[in-house]
Amino acid sequence: MTERLDLPGAEWRGVSRKYTIVEAVGLLITGIVLTVATSIPTVLTGIQWLAVIPVSLGIIFIINIALTPRRVRAIGYMLREDDLVFRRGLMFRRVVAVPYGRMQLVDINRGPLDRAVGLSELKFVTAAASAGVVIPGLPEQDAEELRDTLVALAESRRAGL
Amino acid sequence: MSDPREPAEPLEPREPLEPREPVEPLESVNATEPANLNTAEPAAPAVALTVPESARRLADGEWHRLHPATPFLRGGIAFVAIIGVIIVNARDVFLDTIFGGGSRELRFLERFAESSLIILAILAVLVILILSVGGFYLSWRMHTFRITDELVEVRSGILFRTNRRGRLDRIQGINISRPFLARLFGAAKLEVNVAGQDANVELAYLGSAGADDLRVAILQLASGTRAAEAAADAAAQAPTGVTGVVESRVNEFLAPELDPQAAPPESIVRISIPRLIGSLVLSEATIIAILVGIGIITTIIVTGDYGWIFALLPGFLGLGGYLASRLTRSLRYSIAATDDGIRVGYGLLSTTNETLPPGRIHAVEVSQPLLWRAAGWWEIKINTASQATSSSGATAKTTLLPVGDMADVHRVLQLILPSLADAKSRELLECGLAAGAHDDDYVTSPKRAAWLRWFSWRRNGFVLISDAVALRKGAIWRSLVLVPQARMQSVSMNEGPLLRRMGLAELRIHTVAGPISATIGALDRNDVVRFFDEVEHAAVHAAGVDTSHRWRSSGANTDSPAPTPREDNA
Numbered sequence A: 001m002t003e004r005l006d007l008p009g010a011e012w013r014g015v016s017r018k019y020t021i022v023e024a025v026g027l028l029i030t031g032i033v034l035t036v037a038t039s040i041p042t043v044l045t046g047i048q049w050l051a052v053i054p055v056s057l058g059i060i061f062i063i064n065i066a067l068t069p070r071r072v073r074a075i076g077y078m079l080r081e082d083d084l085v086f087r088r089g090l091m092f093r094r095v096v097a098v099p100y101g102r103m104q105l106v107d108i109n110r111g112p113l114d115r116a117v118g119l120s121e122l123k124f125v126t127a128a129a130s131a132g133v134v135i136p137g138l139p140e141q142d143a144e145e146l147r148d149t150l151v152a153l154a155e156s157r158r159a160g161l
Numbered sequence B: 001m002s003d004p005r006e007p008a009e010p011l012e013p014r015e016p017l018e019p020r021e022p023v024e025p026l027e028s029v030n031a032t033e034p035a036n037l038n039t040a041e042p043a044a045p046a047v048a049l050t051v052p053e054s055a056r057r058l059a060d061g062e063w064h065r066l067h068p069a070t071p072f073l074r075g076g077i078a079f080v081a082i083i084g085v086i087i088v089n090a091r092d093v094f095l096d097t098i099f100g101g102g103s104r105e106l107r108f109l110e111r112f113a114e115s116s117l118i119i120l121a122i123l124a125v126l127v128i129l130i131l132s133v134g135g136f137y138l139s140w141r142m143h144t145f146r147i148t149d150e151l152v153e154v155r156s157g158i159l160f161r162t163n164r165r166g167r168l169d170r171i172q173g174i175n176i177s178r179p180f181l182a183r184l185f186g187a188a189k190l191e192v193n194v195a196g197q198d199a200n201v202e203l204a205y206l207g208s209a210g211a212d213d214l215r216v217a218i219l220q221l222a223s224g225t226r227a228a229e230a231a232a233d234a235a236a237q238a239p240t241g242v243t244g245v246v247e248s249r250v251n252e253f254l255a256p257e258l259d260p261q262a263a264p265p266e267s268i269v270r271i272s273i274p275r276l277i278g279s280l281v282l283s284e285a286t287i288i289a290i291l292v293g294i295g296i297i298t299t300i301i302v303t304g305d306y307g308w309i310f311a312l313l314p315g316f317l318g319l320g321g322y323l324a325s326r327l328t329r330s331l332r333y334s335i336a337a338t339d340d341g342i343r344v345g346y347g348l349l350s351t352t353n354e355t356l357p358p359g360r361i362h363a364v365e366v367s368q369p370l371l372w373r374a375a376g377w378w379e380i381k382i383n384t385a386s387q388a389t390s391s392s393g394a395t396a397k398t399t400l401l402p403v404g405d406m407a408d409v410h411r412v413l414q415l416i417l418p419s420l421a422d423a424k425s426r427e428l429l430e431c432g433l434a435a436g437a438h439d440d441d442y443v444t445s446p447k448r449a450a451w452l453r454w455f456s457w458r459r460n461g462f463v464l465i466s467d468a469v470a471l472r473k474g475a476i477w478r479s480l481v482l483v484p485q486a487r488m489q490s491v492s493m494n495e496g497p498l499l500r501r502m503g504l505a506e507l508r509i510h511t512v513a514g515p516i517s518a519t520i521g522a523l524d525r526n527d528v529v530r531f532f533d534e535v536e537h538a539a540v541h542a543a544g545v546d547t548s549h550r551w552r553s554s555g556a557n558t559d560s561p562a563p564t565p566r567e568d569n570a
Helices: A019-045 A047-072 A114-117 A140-156 B028-032 B044-049 B053-057 B070-098 B104-114 B117-142 B180-184 B208-224 B227-237 B242-254 B271-281 B284-303 B306-331 B390-399 B404-415 B423-433 B447-451 B498-501 B525-545
Strands: A074-079 A083-088 A093-099 A105-109 A119-125 A133-139 B144-147 B151-156 B162-167 B173-180 B187-194 B198-209 B334-338 B341-346 B351-356 B361-368 B378-384 B399-404 B461-465 B470-475 B478-484 B490-495 B503-508 B518-524
Touching: A019 A047, A019 A114, A019 A133, A047 A083, A083 A133, A093 B208, A093 B525, A105 A140, A105 B334, A114 A119, A119 A140, A119 B390, A133 A140, B044 B470, B053 B208, B070 B117, B070 B198, B117 B151, B144 B208, B151 B198, B151 B361, B162 B187, B162 B198, B173 B180, B187 B208, B271 B306, B271 B399, B284 B306, B306 B399, B334 B404, B351 B498, B361 B404, B378 B390, B378 B404, B390 B399, B399 B404, B404 B423, B404 B478, B423 B461, B423 B470, B447 B518, B461 B525, B470 B503, B470 B518, B478 B518, B490 B525, B498 B503, B503 B525, B518 B525
Parallel strands: none
Antiparallel strands: A074 A083, A083 A093, A093 B490, A105 A119, A119 A133, B144 B151, B151 B162, B173 B187, B173 B351, B187 B198, B334 B341, B341 B351, B361 B378, B361 B478, B378 B399, B461 B470, B470 B478, B490 B503, B503 B518
16 A cells, blocks of 8 residues: 655644544544444344444444554644645545635634543634634643634735635 | 736627727737727726715715615515405405495495494504504614725614624625516615625615615725725826717616616627527436436326326426526626626526626636537536525526536636636636547546546646636536635645555645535546645735735735726826
8 A cells, every 4th residue: 555645745743642542532432322322223123133233333433443543643734834734534634735814713622531631622714615624632732822823824924715 | 917807809809899888998918909899998987986976975984774665675575465465355345335235244244344343443453554664664764774984884673683794895796686576666685795604784675776876886995996096086087088978978878777887888798598598408407307207108108097197297397497497597697897896697577786896706617517518508607705595596696607608608717717818828728628638738637547537537637727726527527617826715635545545636625615616536646746735835825915805905916816907097
C-alpha cells in the first residue's frame, strides 16, 4: 500500500496524546450501547443467526478502538503564512486548507470527556456549506491561544464572503 | 480588465443596438474593439446616477412606511375570497328579500332577521370589520423601514416586534418580485438578500416604480459610491451634450415600463418559446413520466384491469403542473448587465427581477442533460450566499440560464465572470464544454482511473482559467464547474482506501451552500497535491485583492473581478 495523501515537506503539529483516551472511551460507550441494543432481538426471539449483527458490530468497534492511537497521531494542523491546514484520518484521509481571511467564527467546545482530561475542541467556521475545520484534542490553554491567534490573523487578512 | 457590460464578443458581429438602449461607457482598454457597435456617447452613468427624487427620499436614512395596500396584498387571495363570499351571500339574501320567494332556508333567514338576533349579528360583524381594518392599519403603521449608508432596517409587528437589519456591503442580491395580484395594484416586493439562510430583508410592498428607484439607490449606497462622489460624477456627466439628454428623454419615453435606468438594458440572451418548450420536453422528468406511462399502459393491456388508469392520473397531473410552472417561470426570461451587476428577470404573470452585484456568485455550473446534447443546449446554475428556502423562489434563483446554446453560454459566462473574456480563457472554456478531449490544458485522470470513471476519465479534469478554477466532469451528463478564486472558502483533498490503492485522490473546493458541489474525484494524487497548493495560493491572493463587497469604492483594484466602470471616464 502506498503512503497516505500528504503535503510534501509539511511540519504538522499534532494534538494531545490524551485525546486518545477521549476518543477510545467515546467509542467504547457507543460500541457497548449499540452491541447491547442490537443483541436484544437475539435474546428475545432466540434466533441464532441474528447474533451476527451484534458480534460483527462488536468486532468493528474493537478494531476501531485498537486503531485509535494511530488515528489520533494522524490528526495534525499547521499554521502557514496565509492559511490554516488541517489533516485527519487513516483510512479516509482528508487535508483541508482554509485561508485565515475566510474565518467567520471560532468555536471552542468542551465535552464531558474532554473536560475530564483537560482538553478542548476548536472549530473554525467558514461561510462554506461543509462544517469547516474541527481540531479536537487541544489542551485548554493551547486552544485559547490558537483561537486568539486565528482571530488576529483573520482580522489582518479580512476578506469579503 | 474587462467590463461586464462590454459587447459580448468582439468577433461575433452583434446585431445593431436599438436606439433606446443606454450605451455603456467604453473604457480605454476596450478602445481596440470595434467602436462602431456603439452608436452614441456614454450616457448610462448619467442616467443611472440621477436617482429619482422619490428614491432618494426613501433612502435618506429616515423611517418610511410601505405601500398602503400592503396588508391587503399580503392577505392576498384569502382576503379576496372572504370578501367574495360575503358579497355573493349578501346579494342572494338581498335579491331574495326583494323578490320574495326563496326556499325554506331563506324563510328561516327572514325569521332570523325579524328577531332581535340580527342586531347582535350585525354588531359582531361590524366589530370584526373594525378590528381587522384597525389591525391592518396598525400593522401598516408599525411596519417601517429605513435605508442608511450602512444598512437597511425593517421594523414590524404590533404585539411581537421584529427588527431586522442587513448590512449593505453584505448584499448578495436585490430581488424585485411582482406577484400577479400585486402587479394589478402597481405594487412590488423588494427583497434585499444578505448572506445566510433565509437572511433577507423584505420590503413588501412598495409602489412599483418606487421599488425600481429604491433598488438603484440601495445598490449605489452599497457599491461604495459616496454621495459626494455621485454628485461629482453626475456633474461631470452632465455636459455630455444634447444627444445624451435627448437620448435619455427618448429612452424614458420609449421605455415600456418605468425603469430607473431609463430603459431596461437589452437582454443578451433570448429564449424562444419553442426552445423553452423543447428543453422541458427533453428533460429527464418527462422521459421518466413517459416510461412510467408506457409501463402502466402495458399492465392495463396485459391484465385488462382499467383501475391502473387511476395510478397514472396523479403522476401526470403532477408532471403537467411542474412543467407548466417551469414554463411560466422561464417565460420572458432576460439577463443583462447593469452598472451594479447582473439583472435576471423571469415570469409571465408574476414577475421577478433580481440584481446580483459583482462578485456575488460563488460557483457556476454549466451542464447539459443527456437529451439536450443533440440540440446543443446548456443550462447554467449558480451558488450564491443567500438561500431562500421557499421552494419556488429557490430554483429560479439558482438557475441563471434555463436553456441556451453555446453562444448564449459564452455570453452569460462573460457577464458573470468578466475575467474569462480573453481568447485563452475562451478556448479553455470551449475545451471544458467539448466532448472527450485528451490533449488540452486540462489535467485529466490517468488511464488507471477508467475503473472508476468508465466513460468520463478522459474528460474528468481541472485547470486554472484566469482567476477561476474549472472542474470538468462527466461524459454522459457533461458539466463544467467554475469557481472564482476570490470566492473560495477552503480547499480540501480526500482519499479513501480504494483511491489510495490506485494512487488517486479527490479534490474538493468548498463554496457556500447551493446546488453545485465543486468536487472532482479519481485524479492522480500528485496532480491533486500540486493543484491543491496552487489553488490555495491563488485563493489567498485573490481574496486579498478582491474589493467586490464595495464594488465601486475607490479602493477597487484594476485586477479585481469587480470592474469600476467610470474610473476611466472621470
